[in-house]
Amino acid sequence: MTTTAPGRRAAEPAAPADPPGGRSNRRAFTRRRALTIGAFLAPAFIAVAVFTYYPMLVGSLGAFRTWTIYNVADQPWSGLDNFRTILADPLFYGTVMNTIVWVVGSIVPQFVIGFALALWMRRKFRFRGLYQALVFFPWAISGFLIGVLFRWMFNSEFGVINDLLLRSGLVESPLPWLASPALAMPAVIIANIWYGVTFFAIMILAALQSVPDELYEAAALDGAGKVRVFWNVTVPYIRTTLALTVLLRTIWIFNFPDLIFGMTAGGPGGRTHIVTSYMIEITQQGEYGRASALGLIVMLVLAIFAVFYLLATREKKEAYR
Amino acid sequence: MKHRSASFVAMMAAGALALTGCSGSTGDDGDVTLQMVETLTNPARQEILQELIAGFEEENPGVTVELVSPPTEQALTTVQQMLQAGNGVDVLEVQDSTVGPFTSNDWLYDMNDDLADWEGWDALTPNAAAFANQEGPTYLIPYGFYGLSLFYRTDLIEEAGFDGPPKSWDEMIEMASAINDPSANTYGYAFRGGTNGSSNAVAIITAYAADEIDPENAFLLADGSSVFATDEAQDAMDDYLDLFTNGSPPSSIAWGYPEMVQGFASGSTAFLLQDPEVIATIRDDSTLEEDQWSTTPLLVGPSGKAAQPLASAGWGVAESSEHKEEAVALIEYLSTGEAPLTFAKGNSLVPILTSAEDDPFFSEGPWATYVAMNEDPDTYMNVIQPRSVSWWQEWQEKSDRELQSVLLGEMTSEELLAEWDTYWSEKYASEE
Numbered sequence: 001m002t003t004t005a006p007g008r009r010a011a012e013p014a015a016p017a018d019p020p021g022g023r024s025n026r027r028a029f030t031r032r033r034a035l036t037i038g039a040f041l042a043p044a045f046i047a048v049a050v051f052t053y054y055p056m057l058v059g060s061l062g063a064f065r066t067w068t069i070y071n072v073a074d075q076p077w078s079g080l081d082n083f084r085t086i087l088a089d090p091l092f093y094g095t096v097m098n099t100i101v102w103v104v105g106s107i108v109p110q111f112v113i114g115f116a117l118a119l120w121m122r123r124k125f126r127f128r129g130l131y132q133a134l135v136f137f138p139w140a141i142s143g144f145l146i147g148v149l150f151r152w153m154f155n156s157e158f159g160v161i162n163d164l165l166l167r168s169g170l171v172e173s174p175l176p177w178l179a180s181p182a183l184a185m186p187a188v189i190i191a192n193i194w195y196g197v198t199f200f201a202i203m204i205l206a207a208l209q210s211v212p213d214e215l216y217e218a219a220a221l222d223g224a225g226k227v228r229v230f231w232n233v234t235v236p237y238i239r240t241t242l243a244l245t246v247l248l249r250t251i252w253i254f255n256f257p258d259l260i261f262g263m264t265a266g267g268p269g270g271r272t273h274i275v276t277s278y279m280i281e282i283t284q285q286g287e288y289g290r291a292s293a294l295g296l297i298v299m300l301v302l303a304i305f306a307v308f309y310l311l312a313t314r315e316k317k318e319a320y321r
Numbered sequence: 322m323k324h325r326s327a328s329f330v331a332m333m334a335a336g337a338l339a340l341t342g343c344s345g346s347t348g349d350d351g352d353v354t355l356q357m358v359e360t361l362t363n364p365a366r367q368e369i370l371q372e373l374i375a376g377f378e379e380e381n382p383g384v385t386v387e388l389v390s391p392p393t394e395q396a397l398t399t400v401q402q403m404l405q406a407g408n409g410v411d412v413l414e415v416q417d418s419t420v421g422p423f424t425s426n427d428w429l430y431d432m433n434d435d436l437a438d439w440e441g442w443d444a445l446t447p448n449a450a451a452f453a454n455q456e457g458p459t460y461l462i463p464y465g466f467y468g469l470s471l472f473y474r475t476d477l478i479e480e481a482g483f484d485g486p487p488k489s490w491d492e493m494i495e496m497a498s499a500i501n502d503p504s505a506n507t508y509g510y511a512f513r514g515g516t517n518g519s520s521n522a523v524a525i526i527t528a529y530a531a532d533e534i535d536p537e538n539a540f541l542l543a544d545g546s547s548v549f550a551t552d553e554a555q556d557a558m559d560d561y562l563d564l565f566t567n568g569s570p571p572s573s574i575a576w577g578y579p580e581m582v583q584g585f586a587s588g589s590t591a592f593l594l595q596d597p598e599v600i601a602t603i604r605d606d607s608t609l610e611e612d613q614w615s616t617t618p619l620l621v622g623p624s625g626k627a628a629q630p631l632a633s634a635g636w637g638v639a640e641s642s643e644h645k646e647e648a649v650a651l652i653e654y655l656s657t658g659e660a661p662l663t664f665a666k667g668n669s670l671v672p673i674l675t676s677a678e679d680d681p682f683f684s685e686g687p688w689a690t691y692v693a694m695n696e697d698p699d700t701y702m703n704v705i706q707p708r709s710v711s712w713w714q715e716w717q718e719k720s721d722r723e724l725q726s727v728l729l730g731e732m733t734s735e736e737l738l739a740e741w742d743t744y745w746s747e748k749y750a751s752e753e
Contacts (some may be wrong), residue, residue, distance in 0.1 A: 069422045070711045072405055144394075155580065156572030157506060157589050173503075179514070179574035181729055265516055268574050269725040285714040286422060 063293035069286030082293035091270060091278065092294075099274040101185060102260075103253050106192040111246060113193065114200020121201065122208045132205070139198045147262020150191035154178055154263075178264055181271045188263050188272050195259065200245060207241035208234065240312060247309040251302050351383065353644050355651060357412040358389045358403065360396035360419075361634070369667040377654045384647050386412075404428040407641040411648040415461040415637040417452075421709030423637075424460055430638040433457030435649040441657040446695070448703060449673035452633050462656045463635035465670025467596040469524060470616045470690045472603070477507070477591040486592075486617040490525055490560055493592065493620055497568025500591045509568035511590040514728050515577035519720035521594055522561055523706070524619070524630065529557035531626035531702055539628055539704035540745055549742040557622065558727075558734040565728060574728045585614075594619075596632075600687045601669035616690040618701060628704045629694065712748050719744070 063082055065075040086092050121132055138146070153159050154177040162174040177187045211234060219229045235242070257277035260266065266273035266281065273281075275298055282291040359370065367390055374386045389409075391399040397419065403409045404423065415423060423429050433454075436442070442455055452463045471493075473486040481500045487493040497509025513521045527534055530553040533542045540548055548554055565573070570590065573580070578595075585593040586606045593599070600616070603609055619627040636655055638648040654660060656673065665672035666682055671691050677683045684692055694701040707713070723740060726732040 068711065069401070070425045072401075072426055157570060158583060158587065174572070176572040176574070179572040181731075184575075264575065265577075267515060267722070267725055269729050269731060270722050281718055285718065286711070287715075 059292050060296055060299075061292075062289050063296045065289050067289035067292070069288065072288075075289070078289065082290045083297075085290055086294055086297070091273070092275075094270055095273045095275045095278045098185065098272065099254065099276075102189065102192075102272075102274050103250060105185070105189040106196060106253050107246065107249055109189075109193045110196040110200050110249065114197045115204055117197065117201040118204035118208055121205050132202075135201050136198050138195050139202075141195075143195070143256060143258030144262040146191060146195055147188075147259040150187070150194075150259075151178065151263045154187045154191075179268055181268060184264055184268055184272050188260055191263060192253065192256070192259055196249065196253065199249065203241065203245045204238065207238035211237045243312045244309065247305055247312060251305050251309070254298070254302060254305075353384045353647050355384060355386045355411040355644055355647055356389055356409055357386050357651070358391070358396075358400050358410050358414065360391070360393070360400055360414045360416065362390040362393055362396065366668055369664060373655060373660050373663065374651075376660065377651055380654065381647070381650060384650075386651060404639060404641070410639040411642040411644055412636055412651055413639055414634060416634040417632060418708045418713055420460055420637075421711065421713070425711075428640055429460040430640045430642065430645055430648075431458040431460060432462075432638055432649050432652070433459040435645070436653070439653055441653060444657065444674050444676065446673055446675050446677075448631055448633075452631070452635065461635035461637040462652050463633040463673055464655065464661060465633070465665045465668065465673060467598070467632040468629050468671050468691065468694070469594055469596065469619050470687075470694070471618070471620060472585060472593040472595055472599060472614060472616050472687075474585070474588065474591045474614050476613050477588065481591075486615070487620060488617070489625075490528065490557075490564075490620045490622060494560060494564050494568060497564060497592060501568045503570075506589060508570045508573075508584070508590045509592060510564055511576065511581040511584045511593040512565050512569035512573035513576055513581060513594070514565075514574035514725055515580070516721060517577065517717065519717065519724045520630075522558070522720075522724055524594065524628070525561050525622070526554045526557040527628035527630070527704065528620065528622035528626065529553040529560075529624070531622060531628050532624045534628060534704065536628075536702060536704045539630060539706050541707075541749075545749075547742045547745040549738045549745065553622070553624075554738050555735065558738060562727070562734060574725055596669075597671060597688070597691065598669040611686075614687075616687040618690055618694045621700065625700065627701050629701050630706045631703050632706075632708070710748070716744070 062075070064077060064079060066078045066081070067075045117135060121128065121135070125131075153161050156162055156174045156176045156179065159177070161177070162171075165171045166174065175183060177183045215233050215237070216229060219233050224232065254274075255276055257274060257280055260272055260274060260277045261280065264272045266277050275294065279291050279294045279298065282294060357370075357374070359366070367388065370388055374388060378384060378386060390396075400410065400413060404413075404426070405428075415429065420429070434457075436459055442450060442453075445453065448466060449463050453459055453461065471486060477500060478486065478496065481496070483496055483499075487496050493510065500507065500509040502508075523540075526548060527539050530542075530548050530551050533551065533553070534548055535541045535543050542548060542551070570576075570584065573584075576584070581590075581593055581595065582599055582602055584590040585599075586603055586609055603614060604611075619629055621627045636652045638645055638652065642648050655664070661673050662677060662680060664670070665677070672680075672683060678692055678695075682688065710716075720741065723732060723737055727734055727737050
């Protein structure tokens with residue numbers, strides 16, 4: 001596939017004839033052109049460098065300094081002390097375990113339900129556009145606000161969820177959702193599933209709409225049943241989108257302490273604390289150096305996912321070529 | 322040529338972007354604009370502040386005050402960045418938990434010399450004068466105080482056959498347990514197990530150890546050891562857990578401020594230990610009639626005393642301000658005469674002026690409890706908690722989490738108190 005590119009490029013210079021005046025004139029033109037392109041790109045590069053990479057670099061260097069709110073002007077180097085403090089903190093390992101449960105527990109149901117919704121919305125029915133808009137709506141609400149809403153819904157005494165469970169006779173006494181170590185994590189995960197399903201639904205729906213109808217017609221002619229068509233036509237065709245969406249969402253859910261903060265603030269007893277909500281807690285304590293160190297650890301872990309993501313995008317680009 | 326002008330435009334755009342962030346300065350016609358930054362904000366509060374600011378501007382022609390109200394969640398970060406940048410702040414809200422970091426970074430201006438001849442000192446309550454530190458350095462003048470009182474449902478305790486509210490923690494446990502009826506979704510005490518849960522645990526611990534604690538640092542005894550190692554602390558925790566098990570909703574492990582207030586207002590719980598701001602919240606709540614609830618002083622321990630942790634916030638001047646004189650004048654205005662009373666009423670705060678006792682707003686109804694506690698400082702000792710130490714926020718999060726572990730039965734109260742004692746002893750030792 002890559003062999004086509006050089007061939008195409010080689011053919012280009014042959015088409016326009018060299019302007020009179022020869023090579024030097026052409027070089028001047030190229031230089032000026034390069035300058036123009038550079039100048040147009042400069043604002044974007046400067047913006048990204050100033051507002052993204054510079055703060056990121058300074059923040060990362062903070063991980064190796066004693067940097068607290070009590071003396072922001074003086075930040076002496078402290079080597080790996082911040083990392084040692086984090087790795088010696090038993091709470092850190094608890095948050096790592098919680099993070100794994102939080103990410104896996106959220107992403108699998110989000111994916112399955114989102115896929116199902118997408119398959120359903122692909123069919124034409126009345127008010128499909130309105131329905132799609134409604135499905136997408138939760139994505140527009142802030143995570144913290146969703147946390148606060150679900151905090152009330154899961155409230156043991158006044159919450160609508162216990163009320164429904166009691167009325168339907170599924171439970172005999174109210175469940176202490178956010179007060180129980182066994183139920184708190186499922187509760188925040190349920191809230192996150194509600195929130196994240198929409199992203200999968202929309203992404204997968206877009207991918208499904210790209211599957212040519214001819215493929216389905218051909219499969220039908222060959223006598224393939226619905227299940228067979230799903231596994232042998234639909235899934236292989238949108239495989240890359242599925243992988244990309246899952247990878248992207250993994251990174252986002254990992255980095256999504258907002259909902260937890262609004263709902264449980266990491267409680268009870270740290271049972272819903274994930275690594276990133278723990279990082280916020282350390283920041284609130286004014287321990288910026290330690291928070292940066294934890295941030296770097298998170299970044300390294302997420303970089304692994306990002307590499308997979310980039311590999312998958314490349315595969316996707318090549319598939320479209 | 323065309324290309325060159327295009328490059329020029331792009332370069333200019335890049336330059337403009339790179340320069341964003343540099344701000345201008347005040348007008349050059351002699352007029353002064355003060356930037357006033359608040360860190361605890363809501364629309365009603367902004368309205369009151371704007372009213373007071375208008376009064377100040379009227380008395381001080383040529384001075385304009387711009388109120389900056391960053392959203393509460395980001396307010397501290399925003400104000401820190403402004404102070405670090407060294408511009409954009411003249412007057413700012415300083416909380417007892419932020420005065421430590423702000424002064425250690427030299428961000429606050431010592432107003433003591435400017436206030437040497439201030440007439441307002443004599444009108445302040447002893448607590449307010451102590452917080453403003455008349456001997457200097459004066460980094461803030463408080464605008465009001467928070468302080469605990471017990472809110473109780475008159476209807477619920479009457480139904481349970483009691484004559485009046487509890488006066489001690491012992492009576493509280495007895496009454497809460499009697500009222501507690503989970504099958505009817507009625508509970509005694511709105512227990513605080515969630516965010517800031519440890520503050521109420523500390524309230525009962527310091528009440529039990531009131532005879533021994535150092536009022537200047539309620540976490541320590543006179544000999545400098547921590548209050549958490551005392552036998553009284555253990556008795557207090559035992560009783561407190563008894564109150565949780567027998568008189569409170571089991572789910573209150575996760576209760577923070579909103580759940581506690583909702584529980585009380587909805588009639589799910591009969592008692593609530595809270596700050597005076599709840600008075601305004603409940604008055605605005607149409608579900609509760611005035612005669613269904615009231616307040617009573619903070620509960621005493623076996624010693625017959627209670628330790629009232631004074632929490633406060635106030636107004637200070639930024640060291641980097643170029644208009645310190647006008648900034649101090651604004652703070653004087655906000656702390657004298659009617660202004661501080663208007664602010665305290667509107668924000669449900671214990672006022673800073675002695676004259677408030679003659680104001681029917683504060684001397685009648687639920688506010689009378691605060692006047693009563695003020696008049697009996699031997700029983701309701703005013704104590705100061707070490708909120709300005711650098712580990713205060715860490716302590717709050719750690720102690721909340723550990724209290725939850727005890728409520729969940731994953732840790733004993735003995736282990737908890739030993740852990741808290743070690744924590745404070747080590748922190749103070751490392752500071753020396």
